Amino acid sequence: MAIEIDEDYLLAQLKTLLTIDSPTGYTDAVVIHCSRELERLGLTPELTRRGAIRAVRQGSRRQGARAIVAHLDTLGAQVKAIKENGRLELVPIGHWSARFAEGARVTLYSYHGAFRGTILPLKASGHTFNDAVDTAPVGWPHVELRVDALTRSAAETRALGIDVGDTVAIDTGAEFLDNGFINSRHLDDKAGVAILLAAIEALERAQARTPVDTHWLFTIAEEVGVGASSVVSPDIASMLTIDNGTAAPGQNSSEFGVTIAMADQTGPFDYHLTRKLVDLCEENRIPYQKDVFRYYRSDSASALEAGHDIRTALAAFGVDASHGYERIHRHALVSVAQLVAAFAVSPVRIGRDLSELSGIDDFTTQPTKAAEQAAAPSSGRRSPEYQRHRPGNLPRGGA
Template identity: 55%
Template sequence: MPPADHGHLRPIDTRDPISRVMRRIDGERIIELLLELQAIPSPTGYTDTIVHYVCDHLKGLGVAYEITRRGAIRVNLRGDVYSPDRAVVSHLDTLGAQVTELKENGRLSVRPVGTWAARFAEGARVTVFTDVGPRRGTILPLKASGHTFDTQIDTQPSHWDNLEIRLDERVSSYGDLVGARFNVGDMVAVDPQPEVTPAGFINSRHLDDKAGVASMLTALEAVLAEELPLPVDCHFLFTISEETGSGASSILHGDVSELLSVDNATVAPGQNSSEYGVTIAMGDMTGPFDYHLSHGLINLAERHGIEHSRDVFKHYRCDAASAIEAGNDIRTALIAFGLDGSHGWERVHIDSLVAVARLVAVYMASPPVVARDTQGLGPIEGFPNVQE
């Protein structure tokens, strides 16, 4: 893999508010917030509790916020200029599952919520949210006992049709399930099982995108603590349906001219993502990100000594895509933390999350990338030309 664009964090100048903000952003705080977020189940379609958690956290910080009917959150931070403004977005929802059948053997058939492979669901401990409260269980393949099925365990296809939930309840028939108040459509949350190692690695499910949320909240705390001046109004957005595609489609307003999405970078063969820095995505499966905004972020990373790399993601989309598809005329970009094993057993290094949080903070303090964006429809004067 080509080397990353390594940088060295510039010496801290206590007279410089940006330097003070970057110093405040540390891994311990990000991990603390991340573990709190991971403790709250939030598969797409079942996000109310985590919305309340984030809103309570924002209230404690004393920032103004508002929510949509379904629970997407928009934080409103005042800058020197009211409009046009910018937004930074991550998503609170995670992968999960949903009950599709009550089976005659007292188990539950499931389908995925979001796109993830059945092989990563096998063996997962889960919570099934029924009308009468949460119940515990395990996702298992249909042929799960080696003493019964021998080598058939290894030859059965890895597919959601070959999975079922074994419940930790005294149920062994369809009637037992009905009597215990299980229903088709019950939401299923998968345990994250986070582990932080002494080397700074965090292993867990659902780092996508709770690690991004933790990084954003840490950046926000640092910006507020140092009273960092903002050149334009800035909105922090937390969406609730990115994993199923709609994401930031309904949380924006017409004044936003720049949207920065914070999500995961795919650390894998053939990719150029930085596992220990921030990855600035130049494109994903929906096409290139905005040239000027992406290069503006590269310049910020270089100027402030934030380790970074550039990458293009072939099988990936984020909140930025749903915002564009909803008809918003905005520049979009994506910065990402290096994630190994995305949508499975995920791993991130804390240095990458710190780099993401620091780039978010310096972006908030930077001027708009294109001055002409004060206009929506207007004359050509001031419109940038990348070939000049």
């Protein structure tokens, strides 16, 4: 039975999430919002000390549980120094170029209140610097934050209560178009969070049963590389990460359908779990494509690096201009949500994953001969934007 996604609910959640500032290290408000929404959907969220969320939806069995994860934190900046002219030197939170910070409207959060401001290049006035505005270098040392308050010196800025280390949240500038395109900063990974909430809402509405417990995880430090390092429990055997796919020249990602990541800079994702995602897309007529990301990591990497012996895979919604002026299409959001719901209710195919350790009996297998990899042509059913990839007549596996 296909689980129907409420697109209006998904988009409403995304709009709300985009109004909540949550750069890494300043995520309390979005954690509270997400936790309350999970409670409204009928789940019981558990929070780690710092605020990562785990909400378990019970299935037929506890062992061999599945996790589905997205991250609540976003890119941002911090005050590095207070300059003699009263303006602020910044350093980035997460990895993003100052090229996309120039002109951004922001909120600065100090211990003594919040301030509005604009990130500007050091040479911001064309009437003063003429062509030098166009030849100025790009980089964080070459921008500054102009605070919208009366200050012309470092002493006056400090008197406002602003200090080194204060958090700077970047405005999203969100715009939802009637043709389905969505332009906004921080779609990575607010869109992923909205996808998880929409999948949960759909499963609850359908009163769907799952073969194992499903751990819905929301992390708070993915942008600095430590997202899922501490919220994964020993019951989990496989984890599906939901994050952005880079729709750009040289990539196979798209703003439509599901992008299934085969590998990122940390290496290949789990063969069997990734194969299962492909099968589920085929079985549920969900358009998809595969991609490999060279300069990318996700919550999957942090979980494995923390020592969790779990299968990991990544299903992405294609984002144009990721970590910059981001754009997505709602078609991808709904497609990924459909895959998440289908994954949650799908049968367990690798029974040995119930135990952390076992013998050679029932161990998984992969094709070893070229002849075994010969495949019949795909039936080709899909939206016109794509040619779906049928993996062939190989034995099916997956978690």
